[in-house]
Amino acid sequence: MSDKVRWGILGSANIAKKNMVPAIQEAANAELAAVASESGKAEETAADWGAPLFYQSYSTLLKDPDIDAVYIPLPNALHQKWVIEAIKNGKHVLVEKPAATTADDVIAMGAAAKEYNVKWMEAFMYQFHPQHEYVKELIADGAIGEVKRFRSTFSFPLDLSSDNIRLNKELGGGSLFDVGCYCVHASRMILDSEPSKVFSNGRLLEEDGIDISSTAILTFEGVDAVIDCSFEEAKSNRYSVSGTKGHIEVPFAYRADTNPNGGVGEVILKDVNCEVLEHKTFAADPFLIQVEHFSDCVLNDKDPVYSAESTYNNMKVIEALYQSQK
Template sequence: MDHTSVIRFGILGNAAVYQKALRPAFERSAVAVLAAVGSSKASGAAHPLPTDGVPAITEYTGEGAYQAVIDDPNVDAVYIPLPNHLHKEWTLKAAAAGKHVLCEKPLGVTAADAYDMIRACQENVVHLMEAFMYRYNPQHHRARQIAASGEIGDLRLVRVGFSVPLPSPESNVRFQDYPGAGALHDVGSYGINVCRWMFGTEPTRAHALTANLPGTGADILHTISLEFPDGKMATISGGLGQAYRSFYELVGTTGRIEVERPFATPPFVESDGPLRLKVDTGESTREELFDDESQYDIQIEAFCSLINGHPEQAYSPEDSQRNMHVLDACAASAQSGATELVHGSEVGVLR
């Protein structure tokens, strides 16, 4: 596939992230086009959806809709926003059909899932990337650059908070009885990812406390402590069904950096102007401003570039597997009440 190829996508499911963010992003894209959508909640034959002047989108409905999208010869890649326990199944099916996969976070329910997904995509010579859209905002790269420069001294602590209100959590798909349900595998995965990214290495131990939604086995609230090499630490708090909060703080030996609204951007929250990165060096303070760009647009561009042989903006599925190793340790800790070792930390340093 040459570097000018426009990638034709199929979507498995009709999730809110597709309706609110992905479909508009595809309509704006110069490197991708939405070719097909599959929905299991309706029945009927495939038919074109109205598209306001952009190329027609084929909608597959009812039982077999997801497989029909995968089998569509006009689809090069699939985006999977399905519930977490379905990520592995449909990634393996897409890979077997020779389709590239952009899969919502977390990549799987466990690190073992992630390994199987990576192996299947490698064996079928297709690309796999986790859809962690937040990483495509320049404020994060700038925060990491400042921390690495020594301007706040030696980075010692990362503190993260991310919670999202849900009016009726008991009826939300995130709390249905399946593996990987709950807040830890949802908003918790963001906090784990950003801590690993900012430190540039892997945690060695994890301790997690969770509170479950009554009547379910899925957590609605969690706190996580991560231990990194050289005495560095991270604390993460989050949940679903609490007041909205989204931030992280990098604390060094002489200063700190505050990053506002790092994980949720329009259309899921209203933009209140430029994003602010606040830097306190211990001797002076300043704010740096960043456009509130659509991270979904940039993510699609990065994945299409990867498919077309330009991986510079992409991040590896092996990194996603390392994130799953930490999630595994947190889930084990929540069950055991003990601090758990993070397996897989020997894989290497996060770029």
Template sequence: MTRFAADSTTLRWGVLGATSYISTHVMPGIARTPGCELSAVASRPERAAAAAEVGRSFGATVHPDYGTLLADDALDAVYIPLPNSDHVDWTLRALAAGKHVLVEKPMAMTENDCVRIEKAAEAASRTVMEAFMYRFHPQQRRTAELLASGEIGELRVVRASFAFGIESGSGNIRLEPSLGGGATWDVGCYAVDVPLLFFGHVPQTVSARFSRRPGIDVETSAVATMDFGQGRSAVVDYSIDYGPRSYYELQGTRGSITVRNAWAMEGEDGVITVLTHDGIREETIPSANHYQLQVAAFAEAVRDNVLAPMSLADSRNTARVGASLVASAAADGANIATTGDATVVP
């Protein structure tokens, strides 16, 4: 099975969904990436008119449903931004149809489902990557360089806060428990990913407390701690009650590095603050389109047949920790081990 559907060096994309956010941010990122082409879109029947308009604006074929798009042999890859509850099913269907897959976070809400996807990707010789666009902004790479330089010493604490408000009664899928809604599997994914990214492994234990807005059947805010062993920890909060906020801080033994807006969009410079005994300074990171950079990195992995920069092992770890946070909150904030089955740690 070839890596491309046609004899071409162009990666032809299909997108499952046509919301305004996708068409404003992700689709332009695909269309503007050299060597990529936004070739097809599909949507739910009730959004057929919107999909038709989006298709016209990008010169893309409009398919009547997701299954028909996956059956399009002219496509090489698909982007899946559906409700969380649909990510696993449509990722497996896309792999069975011979497509490479960029799927929105969370790729899955259990580690077992991540393993299912990993096995299916291996069997199909296809690339799957979970979409964490913030990772591809140059300010995250620069932060990693500063940490590796030793300027702030040994990393001891990661603090992360991610939030954006969603109004009650808005019909937003993030408020629907049957669709995998709730803060944990949305903005919480970022709060989990930051300490995993910079510590490089999962914590030993986690503890979390959730709160719910009156009249809402999913958790809307959370505060959690993670123990990474050897005196290293993370303290995170996330919410769909307030915001926007996408902040993190790396506290080392000799100083700290702070990123004030990890979601810095195109047209907005990134700002990194470094504080040590020698003083405080700011570094400005030129504006970048992290959606486009994410697409470019995924396409490169497909073309070169190499491990995706957001690996499936990374996705397994994110799912494991997210599920552990849910288990902890259900046990009134008990410490939950992240290895093996989620168990309460005395």
């Protein structure tokens, strides 16, 4: 292998075009080698993205011996199939969140990765933004006293009459899968523990359809996490941590690039009376950091910081929340 990981991308998802392709192209240890699209626009997509090679099928790209790793931003219900196919072809895999739609699928991915000795990681890119590490430092330093509650919201308005894949149950649609998974992940990451019980209520698009909004309570030891997500509410992607002596607010937690104030992350520390003690900003591209981290793992045979076990645990929580809604 060269000093750069040669990446292939399965599909022409918007997140690949807007965020991952620029990150791969900017990364010091990665390069975009190929793109595969089964929509009949592979050549057009490759030209638009600056990929030197294109394939009309995912399988053909996976058989290319010059591709080291693949990024998979396909619909959620297709993740398990193509992650395992990629692994069987010896490719390292970065797969969009949620990695799968069931915890059993995550187990199957992990087993395949061990059998074929490749790296794989779920692409919760937001976790690589430095604002979250600072939040954890504040908590560890006792800045807000004893933590009592975590709150998180991730929502945006979606045309509910459209054919958007987020509204397709067979493709793994639903607000909890799409944006709520971030809130679940953040609660576990910031609190550095797993919930002992969960409860959720969802508003369905139609009877036996996907959830267009979900609200949930996750019970951790001594701390409750309240999370909500929606396809029918104004844009929001924030979390806050409340303690006995104050609050920490992160107003652009999951997509700091959407912050109209320069696309930066923000961490606001408030005292027990809600007076602002500190307001720090963090400029970073978590997509770039994620690509360079995973590429480094591939090049130097390291384990990704976000483990398969944590991916499994996150999916178990999401499964339990959906079960609670029935």
